[in-house]
Amino acid sequence: MKFLAELRRRNVIRVAGLYLVGAWLLVQIAETLLPIFKTPDWVLQSLVVLLALGFVPALVLAWVFEMTPQGLRRESEVEPPANTVDHTARKLDIAVIVLLVAVAAMMLWGRSGSGVPSAGEIAAVPSSANTGDEPAPALVDAPLRSIAVLAFDDLSADQDQAYFAEGVSEELLNVLARIDGLKVAARTSSFKFKDGDADIGEIGRALGVDAVLEGSVRKSGDQMRITAQLIKVSDGFHLWSESYDRKVDNIFAVQDEIATAIVDALKLQLDIEEETAGRTTNVAAYDLYLRGRQEGRQPTREGLLKAIDLYEQALALDDEFAAAYGGIAEAWVWLEDYGGFRATEAFPRAEQAARRALELDPQSAEAKTAMAMVTDRYYNDQQRAAALFEDILATSPNHVVAYNLYADALLDTGEPRRAVEVQRRAVALDPLSVFYRARLASRLTTNRRLDEAEQVLGDILRDAPGNDYAEEEMASLRRMQGRLADAAAHLVRVHAERPGDPYSAAWLAILGVEMGDGAMADAWVAASRARGADNRWELLARRAIAEARGDAAALDVLADASGGYVGAYLRASAAIGREEWPAARRALNDALRLGSYREGQPLTLQNVAPLILLTWLDDREGKPEADARLAELTSFLERIEADGGQVVNNMSGSIELARVAAIAGDRERSLGYLREAMDEEGFRQAWLVERDPVFEAWRDDAGFKALAARMRSLARDEHAKVVAAGLHRP
Known part of the structure; x- marks a missing residue:
């Protein structure tokens, strides 16, 4: 008891309380502010370690020294009057009270969602992380009807988890995109703000949305911390924010909790179990799937084949992973167009994967879109394909890929003006996507609205000089204007930019036919063939050459290579x-x-x-x-x-x-x-x-x-x- 009384007299207990409360507050502030400056993990870790190491020396100093009106003096050297001790104690009590008030204010700030959620090191300090037991409160007076999900930041120590962080945010985007009545900005546009310095107001205006979801992922071994915050664009108010400290195995539960919290905050409805029915529960398979999505992002032969390999590895771990089958189907559809694969090779594989995906998840928009494309381009049933696209967009109104491909089907049914309007809807969902804007220019060119197409492409090339999508569509526009030499220049640039794509070489061969240069046509068609024998574009160019020459034997050969509707028509032409x-x-x-x-x-x-x-x-x-x-x-x-x-x-x-x-x-x-x-x-x-x-x-x-x-x-x-x-x- 005498020792305890001495600790009190020397204010050691008060100093201990003051130190602990101050250290906790300092860590919370650092944990909030350091991620804004993208500081490495070791900075926060070092601060925690230093504060822990300083605790015992602080107590020793409190025992040895005494604060007097003359300053800090060794306790053994002074004989303070009683009121000196009391005066020092009162000062320490006031300091503790001030810090406790600051702690309470900070906790209330975080709970109200008006602050930036913590993104600190996993389990480094006590955390208010959500356990998922209680849903986030609905804080919006009137439902907001549009949202953008930004790419989550990778705050991991080695900065090697970008694919994982982006995959988490994309999965959330896909789930939210299925909510009836909620417009969700497409991935390409919302992810353009990654690593940028645009504020929420600028992002919201650019994407035309009411709210923005942003966050971060920090992964360390089998642990992760995910933070997320939902912000109202009009006033920057934080509608909801939370941090989740979990094992990586719980990634799916965290995604569901975040999606549910957002739906609650926006006062919307979502059956999370139904919408995630085709998801895997195998974390390793999910990781491979996310890597596949990353590889297949750009429609190149190399990237799409890598994506298929990763999806197949994921299926080896979980053969009922519907999204992986959907990814394979989508990749094979694009490989027929951009990868030089024959329709007879690519589309049956796409169909097989899509049918399996739909068995596992009947609502898979990716698989349904692939089936619609197979119906259009392989089975040549445009009316049926158009009906399939209508069904997809009725159930998945934010699936931007379907709008783009539906516009293709509308051209096949002879509805060019509707094709333009449907493509505009794709651009509205993904306003910053160069690809969809270039495709809009293509629809306008097809509809002979050349001045509008020129303006769209001029805007793209001003923002992204040399962009291959814009160059490709500019070639089509120049050809429509009779400027064949300019068209050729654009196509040559695209040919160099896309080493696996046979499209540009084939169209250069067609230009050779139109200009009466058979040698040019033959040389460029060989270049197209080098990127995939008997690919769609090569066959189109060879057809133009054969028809221009009246070569019935060549048409027969092409008929055999093409098969189906085109093969029958070419066989008739030869006859x-x-x-x-x-x-x-x-x-x-x-x-x-x-x-x-x-x-x-x-x-x-x-x-x-x-x-x-x-x-x-x-x-x-x-x-x-x-x-x-x-x-x-x-x-x-x-x-x-x-x-x-x-x-x-x-x-x-x-x-x-x-x-x-x-x-x-x-x-x-x-x-x-x-x-x-x-x-x-x-x-x-x-x-x-x-x-x-x-x-x-x-x-x-x-x-x-x-x-x-x-x-x-x-x-x-x-x-x-x-x-x-x-x-x-x-």
């Missing part, structure tokens, strides 16, 4: 070239069947070409069906023209109307549409007028001959520029 009329008729009927043609149902774009040739055959043989087919084709194509027109690949509404008018014997209308194509669509394919069988009756007509000669003259002028720039060879 017509050899004047094998019954064989041509059979092949054309096959093409219509494989192209999902349904008599009495609305036409699609791919029905047009075989129907025109079949109508021509009927007309030359005097069959009565010809008139009804001419009327059906004219109605469909004039509707496209009234919608602003449409130009896709080597086909346009104007050209097809010229062909229909030629069959009908309407010389002036046919010439008028051909002139429109030449003047407004950059059409330079003189060989079509000279070789297409539908123009057979007009082959020697002076008007048609003059038009073909004019096309050749314009093409020669552009060819001279291409040769001068050295663009005619790879």
Whole structure:
């Protein structure tokens, strides 16, 4: 008792309390502020260690020294009056009280959500981390209807967990995107602010959202700390914030808690169990899946193949991981387009993976989108594909990829204006995505709205000079303007920028055909083939070469390589070239069947070409069906023209109307549409007028001959520029 009394007399107990409270407060302040400056972990760790080491020396100093009016003196050297001790005790009591008030204020601040959540070292100091037992309170008077999920910061010591931090935030984004009535900014745009210095107001205005979710992940061994905070854009008020200290094995529970807390804070509804039904519970599989998402982010052959390998590794650990199957399906869809794989190889693999994903998670937007693409491009059923996309967007209104691909399907059904509007919705969800903005320019070009397309692409290239997506679409725009040399320059740059993509080389080969340079066409088609034998774009270029040369044998070879609808149509073209009329008729009927043609149902774009040739055959043989087919084709194509027109690949509404008018014997209308194509669509394919069988009756007509000669003259002028720039060879 005497020792305890002496401790009190010398204020050692008061100093101990003052030290502990002050140290705790200092750590909390440091834990809040240091992450803002992205300081390494060791700074906070060192502070905690130093404070712990200083505790005992502080007590020793309190025992040995006494604070007197003359300053700090050794206790054995002074004989203070009683009031000196009392005076020192009162000072220490006041200091402790002030610090306790500060601690209480800080705790109330954190609980109200108005402060920045802690992101300190895992379990380094006592924490107010959420245990998940209580949901976050709903703090919004009126529901907010839009949100952006920013990329969570990686605060791990080695800064090697960016894929994990981004994966956590992307998973939250995907769950929130399924909430009916909530607009969620797409990943590309919201993640653009990673490592930037834009404030919440700027981010909200750029993305057009009411609230922003931001956070951080700190991973150390099997431990992690995730912090998250939901901020109202209009006033910067923190609607909710929390920190979670858990083992990595509990990542899924933490994601669910955060999603539930956000839904509660925004006064919305979400069935978390239903929305996460296809998720794995295997942390290692999940980690591989996140790495796969990171690799497949850019649609390159190398990145997509790496992504598929990682997804397959994840499935080896959990063969019921629906999202991994969905990732595989999505990757194979893009590999057919950007990776040089044959449709017959890529799409069956995409379909197999998508069907398995949907067995495990019927609501998987990724898998449903892949199935819609397979239906459109592989099974050639555009009407069914359009219906599938409508269903996807009804259940997943924030799935931006579906809007982009739905626009493709709308072009196939001959609805160019709707395609533009659907693409605008993709841009609204992902306003900072260069890819979707470039695709909007593509839709505008297709719809012959060239000035608008020029403006969109000019804005992109001003913000991102040399961007390959914008360069690709600028090439299409320049070709539509008849500026073939400029188009070639853009394509050469894209070819160099994307080493695994066969697209640009194939279109350079097509430009060679249009400019009458067979050697250029052959050289560039070989370059396209080098990036994947018999890929879609190479086959398109070889088709243009064969049709321009009237090479029936080459068309037969291409028919075998293409298969399906395209193969049947090319086989018919080859048979017509050899004047094998019954064989041509059979092949054309096959093409219509494989192209999902349904008599009495609305036409699609791919029905047009075989129907025109079949109508021509009927007309030359005097069959009565010809008139009804001419009327059906004219109605469909004039509707496209009234919608602003449409130009896709080597086909346009104007050209097809010229062909229909030629069959009908309407010389002036046919010439008028051909002139429109030449003047407004950059059409330079003189060989079509000279070789297409539908123009057979007009082959020697002076008007048609003059038009073909004019096309050749314009093409020669552009060819001279291409040769001068050295663009005619790879």
